[in-house]
Amino acid sequence: MSRPLGTQVPRTPLRRILLYAFCTLVFIYLMLPSLIVIPISFGEATYLELPPESFSLRWYQDYFGRQEWVSATITSGVVGVLVAMVSVSLGSLAAYGLVRGRFPGKTVLNALIISPIIVPMIITAVAIYKLYSDLGFLGTIPGFVLGHTIIAFPFVIIIVSATLRGIDESLEQAAMSLGASRLTALRRVVFPMMLPGMVTAAVFAFLISFDELLIALFISTPTLSTLPKRLWEGIRIEINPTIAAVSTILVLLTVLVLAGLLISRVYFERRQQR
């Protein structure tokens, strides 16, 4: 990684070279776990074998062939999409009210919305578990969706609020003074400019829900559990490369989603420049 940098500056001082060397090691440390699961997943052996001696797809067959993995994946996907929809629609409304409004008590509301990030996840998970077991909500899709929405809210509202703060308020006021109702101004002026932020927020909400373990650990039932819950059981009980196959798919999915997000941002920025 340091080579293209070195060619940038004519004479790279020694301390800069040391910095590159140190950072290369840290980058390797950072990327190692995401990359290492790929070779493990294509191995033949039933234990963790590195490097694999022979190439095989048996762990992928195992993953796609087993009902408990497939249904957990589908549950996580459905929950993730619903969380993205619920948290972004409600979160964007709240963000608009909080950014544009000047009513008393805004600080308190802001603190309330941020608080799920601050409270340790285990505490939130236990509290939701207690509520759900009282309400008979355990192991239900709406239960998962609402629980994960709480966790995703702070991120969604922070991202959408930032986008809104970047949009000049006088644009809406201009639209309204030219005769548009507030709703029309929102729909035709503000919404198109908010969209990039909302898309980013939706992607993050999906990823947060798709990766959420602690709530799922408590509110899953044998009939309905999410992919992270299955992975957790898998890692604790049967360490076999099926988990590596799932992990590889998850890493590729994450990279694809982030790349897609980046591309969509570039697209939005280009369109706005025109």
Next chain:
Amino acid sequence: MAQPKVLASVSERANYWKLFLVRFREQSYFFILTLPAIVLLVFLFLYPLVSFFTRSLFDPSWTTEHYVQAVTGAAWGKIFLNTFEISLFTTLAVLFLGYPLAYLLATISNRRVRNLLLPLVVIPFWTSVLVRSYAWIGVLGRKGLLNVALTDLGLISSPLALLYNRPGVYIGMIHFLLPFMIFAIFAVMRGIPQTLLQAAEGLGASPLRSFLRVYFPLSLPGVGAGCLLVFILALGFFIIPALLGGPKEVMLSMIIQQQISEALNWGFAAALSVILLILTLGLYLIYNRFMSFERLYGGEKR
């Protein structure tokens, strides 16, 4: 939107009331927009938290026994100490690894190289914790990648014990928390003008001196914020110590989970949770003086 400051006459006062009503209607409209989110948070977050916490004092009736037990029980004291020790060491190690990396990212003049390096922090950040824990089991185990490689190179004769013990927990936790530190420090460093360093060097300071006397002090808010955030997150850690640690690496949140799932001891779990939350909130209040959460999670104004 501007509020009239001086109300001279009666007619202006009437005007003021009209304005007030218009404003009130407008502001209540904004408030109503926040209601769905607020209602959800109150019923699914605030209410269950409060009702869980009350169990620490009313289980079954008024008692302080759970808190007394949490504070005085010898075994629990050790858990607190463990949690604190692991969090502190992790924070320092993350700072040591993260600061140079943030510095590199902030001082690279070539934007394209920076855009190539940033994903190397962002991808691990968004990789599932479970995937990462599993990968570390594959790397650190007795027959794992690291031990095999070191044995093959002839550096060690018997495999190192890196899994299900303290080193395993540290390697996993430092890896998880590193991106948070890098983002926090990077956010501050990006705002430090490079010209300051050039000025210092132009005035005769050595590069090291200008870094230590000019750059480093300016980056300290990011260091403070990053350290506090990482420490706060480390205090509540569950997944990594549970998967990569041994019996000596039990942390506070693992005890909370165990007390509920296995011992069904809600009152005691609630007392531990309250203590954990108070510690977290206390640190968060300090954190808030350095930097807002919004800024860290990309909510910064561009």
